Amino acid sequence: MRPSQESLYAGIVYDSLRQMGLPDRAFLLDPRIRPLDPDSRCFGPVFTNRGRLVRKDEDYAAADAIRVEMYRKIKPGQVVVLEAGDDYCAHAGDITSLIYSKLDVKGFVTDGLVRDSARIRRLDFPCFCRGTNPIDALDYWAITDVDSEISLPGLSGRVAVSPGDWVFADADGVLRIPGERLGDFDEIVEKNLGREEECRRAVNQASGPGQVYGIVRKAFDEQGRW
DSSP states (O other), X not given: OOXXXXXOOHHHHHHHHHHTTOOGGGTBXXXXXXXXXXXXXXXXXXXXXXXXXXXXXXXXXXXXXXXXXXHHHOOTTOEEEEEOOOSSSBSOOHHHHHHHHHTTOOEEEESSBBSOHHHXXXXXXXXXXXXXXXXXXXXXXXXXXXXXXXXXXXXXXXXXXXXXXEEEEETTEEEEEOGGGHHHHHHHHHHXXXXXXXXXXXXXXXXXXHHHHHHHHXXXXXXXXX
């Protein structure tokens, strides 16, 4: 069974992906992609899109027309992940976030910028980005590709994100879960959640330093790690 968004946190997701044999560079996004609200988290299948600069000789309305139709393709429960391809203007704002919220999108992740950040926070909509500014994208930048493989910056190089993948994000990081490995992830993360909860419970109930040490020693001997 798939774990709930509320039960997960970036550390347990990271540990589970590493135990699946995946290297950091395959799933961990650039740590500069941060939540507007540090309490935000999101978890769900991705809806990918990509943007680009619009040439001065292009018809901006024609280049950006795909954005309107994109809203018809998004399914409830998805997380919108945008490869912005630009670091000058804001690539979403509070109205875009409101639309996503009304479409039951679980969150928005981008390697670009957003604006209207205070209004987005008041919406209680999870938004993860590399920064903010007030610059409108109109006549400069447009969404031009949806529901296809994209890539976002990672710790080293780029992290590919494809339709069918899932993403988890909170204040500690944004992680991509490969769609073809979801079954493995579900099994491993559930075991890790149980193990960590058992450790927390045992430490909380310990009556002194000797018992705490004994719990740590037992966990290390059984798991090879603490």
